[in-house]
Amino acid sequence: MSLEQAKQVAAYQAVDQFVTNNCIFGVGSGSTVVYAVQRLAERVESEKLKVTCIPTSFQAKQLIIKHGLNLGELETNPNIDVTIDGADEVDSNMTLIKGGGGCLLQEKIIASCSKKLIVIADYTKDSVKLGDRYKKGxxxxxxxxxxxxxxxxxxxxxxxxxxxxxxxxxxxxxxxxxxxxxxxxxxxxxxxxxxxxxxxxxxxxxxxxxGLFVNMCCKAYFGQPEGNVVERSVIEK
Ligand SMILES: O=C[C@H](O)[C@H](O)[C@H](O)COP(=O)(O)O
Structure with a gap:
């Protein structure tokens, strides 16, 4: 399975588990989120869901518009139910490095307004310590x-x-x-x-x-080379 397919299975699983009717949904940025928005659009169409999408970047806004989804603003929707976003690296404490695509500021604002931040990624982002896998800092x-x-x-x-x-x-x-x-x-x-x-x-x-997201993410989905998805949640201390 390619890296792109690994991103896709993670994104689909997260959207299927977390998007519900009438939810306010934060749309992250990056290449993995593209698959999440695809899946969201499919579900909105087939299940006639009402979902308000709040973008975390210009790219996210374009994705929402391209898929004909309902675009909302933080100003009128300051309480977001769930945000699904990518990450450059996730350590064993679920601390994230984000911003490899330059979108960290709006992502962190949206994450801070979300009841849940869910990360979707391929298996190369799953690490023990920050810097083990993502070398760009x-x-x-x-x-x-x-x-x-x-x-x-x-x-x-x-x-x-x-x-x-x-x-x-x-x-x-x-x-x-x-x-x-x-x-x-x-x-x-x-x-x-x-x-x-x-x-x-x-x-x-x-x-x-x-781009350090500390104590923000509650669950991560990592698409694997074999096609399955590994889920990791924050361990309550
Ligand atoms: O600035 C970009 C964002 O933080 C992305 O969510 C992050 O870089 C992961 O992107 P990708 O899904 O393309 O690996």
Whole structure:
């Protein structure tokens, strides 16, 4: 089974288990979410479900519109029932790295307004410690004028290496949906307390948001090479 098929089985299973009639549904971003929206559109059509979709990015909004789904706004729907989103890496505590596609800020806002955040991913995202599998580091969305001091402060606090993310089909840096830059922090120490790190980095002036999602995700679905899906839930402490 290809990686794309692994993403698809995970996405279909999550949508089948979590989307119900009349729900307010947060639509994540990335390549795995494409399959979730496909499945949602099929179910809305066949079961005549009423679902209001709240996007986490420009891409998510386009997907909702393309599939003829009901597009809602956070302003009028601030209490979201469930959000299904992708992740770049999920560690054994269900801490996530997100933002590999540059969409972390709106994703985190939507996740924070959701009763449940469900992650869908292929098996390559399932790891024990952050950095085991995802090698591009933690994405950090920053105000453009502040990217150099932010970079220096993070390095002096925690070490590692930081790159300003470059655009592919444009000269210069990636500009996010919110008009900001992305720094990718390749951390050197995998044993950091990610909650503390997240809180500390967020206090640096000019940092808008980090791609560390700590204590936000309650369940993850990992599509496997054999075609089955492994489900992992947060263990109550
Ligand atoms: O910025 C992008 C988002 O955080 C994505 O959800 C994440 O990068 C995973 O994307 P994909 O499903 O394409 O691996």
């Amino acid at each position: 933690v994405p950090i969305e920053v105000i453009p004028m502040a990217y150099v001091p932010i970079k220096n402060k993070i390095i002096s606090l925690y070490g590692g290496e930081i790159k300003l993310r470059s655009a592919v089909a444009k000269a210069g840096p990636v500009v996010t949906d919110n008009g900001n830059f992305i720094l990718d922090w390749m951390f050197a120490n995998q044993n950091l307390d990610w909650e503390k790190v997240n809180n500390t980095i967020k206090l640096i002036p000019g940092v808008v948001e980090t």
